[in-house]
Amino acid sequence: MATLADFGPEVRAEVKQVREQVATLHEQLIKWNLVVWTAGNVSQRLHTADLMVIKPSGVRYEYLTPASMVVTDLEGNLVDGTEAPSSDTASHAYIYRNMPGVYGVVHTHSTYATAWAAAGRDIPCGLTMMGDEFGGPVPVGPFRLIGSEEIGKGVVETLRKYPHSPAVLMRNHGPFTIGKDAEAAVKAAAMTEEVAHTMWAAEQLGGAMEIAPEDIAKLNDRYTNVYGQH
Numbered sequence: 439m440a441t442l443a444d445f446g447p448e449v450r451a452e453v454k455q456v457r458e459q460v461a462t463l464h465e466q467l468i469k470w471n472l473v474v475w476t477a478g479n480v481s482q483r484l485h486t487a488d489l490m491v492i493k494p495s496g497v498r499y500e501y502l503t504p505a506s507m508v509v510t511d512l513e514g515n516l517v518d519g520t521e522a523p524s525s526d527t528a529s530h531a532y533i534y535r536n537m538p539g540v541y542g543v544v545h546t547h548s549t550y551a552t553a554w555a556a557a558g559r560d561i562p563c564g565l566t567m568m569g570d571e572f573g574g575p576v577p578v579g580p581f582r583l584i585g586s587e588e589i590g591k592g593v594v595e596t597l598r599k600y601p602h603s604p605a606v607l608m609r610n611h612g613p614f615t616i617g618k619d620a621e622a623a624v625k626a627a628a629m630t631e632e633v634a635h636t637m638w639a640a641e642q643l644g645g646a647m648e649i650a651p652e653d654i655a656k657l658n659d660r661y662t663n664v665y666g667q668h
Contacts, residue, residue: 439515439516439517440511440515440517441517441518442509442517442518445487445489448486449484449486449487449489452484452485452486452487453484453489453491453509453518454504456482456484456491456507456620457491457504457505457507457509458504459482459619459620459621460480460481460482460491460492460493460504460507460620461502461503461504461506461507463480463620463621463624464479464480464493464499464502465499466624466628467480467499467544467546467624467627468499470627470628470631471548471549471631472546472547472548472627472628472631473499473546473547473548474547475498476495476496476497476498476499477546477547478493478544478545478546478547479492479493479524479526479530479544479545480492480493480542480543480544480620480623480624481493481524481527481530481542481543481544481620482541482542482619482620483512483534483540483541483542485541488511488512489509489510489511489512489517490509490510490511490512490530490531490534491507491508491509492507492508492510492523492524492526492527492530493507493508493523493524494506494507494508494519494521494522494523494524495521495522495523495524495525496522497521505520506519506520506521507519508521508522508523508524508527510523510527510531511531512531512534512535513531513535514527514528514530514531514587525584525585526545526584526589528585528586528587528590529545529586529587529588529589529590529591529593529614530543530590531587531590532587532590532591532594533590533593533594533614533616536590536594537594537597537616539618540616540617540618541617541618541619541620542616542617542618542619542620542621542622542623542624543614543615543616543620543623544614544615544616544617544620544623544624544626544627545612545613545614545615546612546613546615546627546631547612548612548613548627548630548631548634549631549635550631550634550635550638551576551605551607551612551613551630551631551634552607552611552612552613553634553638554576554578554607554634554637554638555578555607555608555609555610555611555612555613556609556610558578558609558610559578560575560576560577560578560607561575561576561607561630561633561634561637562575562637562646562648563575563648563649563654564637564640564646564647564648564649565633565636565637565646565649566649566657567629567632567633568633568649568654569649569653569654569656569657569658569661570657570658570660570661570665571604571626571629571633571661572600572602572603572604572605572629572633572658573600573601573602573603573654573655573658574600574602574603574651574654574658575600575603576603576605576606576607576613576630576633576634577596577597577599577600577603577606577607578596578606578607578608578609579592579593579595579596579606579607579608579609579614580592580595580596580608580609581608581609581610581611582608582611584611589608589611589614592606592608593606593608593614593616597616602658604616604617604622604623604626605626605627605629605630607630613627613630613631615627615630
């Protein structure tokens with residue numbers, strides 16, 4: 439089985455950089471109230487090799503450091519690290535193998551998004567920020583058990599039906615988000631919880647007024663191609 443020593447200096451340099459990025463991004467999950475105790479994880483795929491960096495399993499967030507981040511291949515096999523990788527490693531690996539443009543994956547149990555997942559309901563697109571970020575509703579994926587690549591398969595199956603969405607609510611489990619890197623996936627996780635909370639509040643007022651599909655398309659196009667710095 440390969441170890442990090444089998445890879446060249448370019449790969450090892452990227453691993454060092456990504457370990458630092460992924461460790462820091464786990465702090466953002468705490469900052470935005472997206473996780474509790476040891477739940478949840480962030481990973482990022484490398485550009486220089488078919489490897490990824492992911493959180494170790496069952497380690498509290500305040501103890502995470504760049505050195506404690508685990509490196510695996512895209513089958514989930516350990517390549518470098520002193521801790522066991524996250525229990526979601528196989529699912530992250532499956533997503534990377536089957537969605538080549540994805541370089542960041544995040545899983546949280548954030549309260550409101552997970553409540554929609556527990557109810558088995560999509561978050562309806564009743565906000566312009568949802569049109570911007572998700573290009574429609576935040577979809578619910580199938581129920582899958584933890585510990586294998588089955589959750590990853592459910593994520594991929596669902597997001598292929600919703601190509602503009604960076605998020606899926608795995609039923610009875612919680613949100614998974616994707617991005618061009620781990621930071622983008624963390625942003626999507628924070629946005630998912632924000633819209634989940636707001637749309638839950640709208641439900642208490644009698645239900646949201648959903649945005650027309652043609653307007654959602656315009657919002658998403660503007661956000662993707664015009665908004666921000668280019």
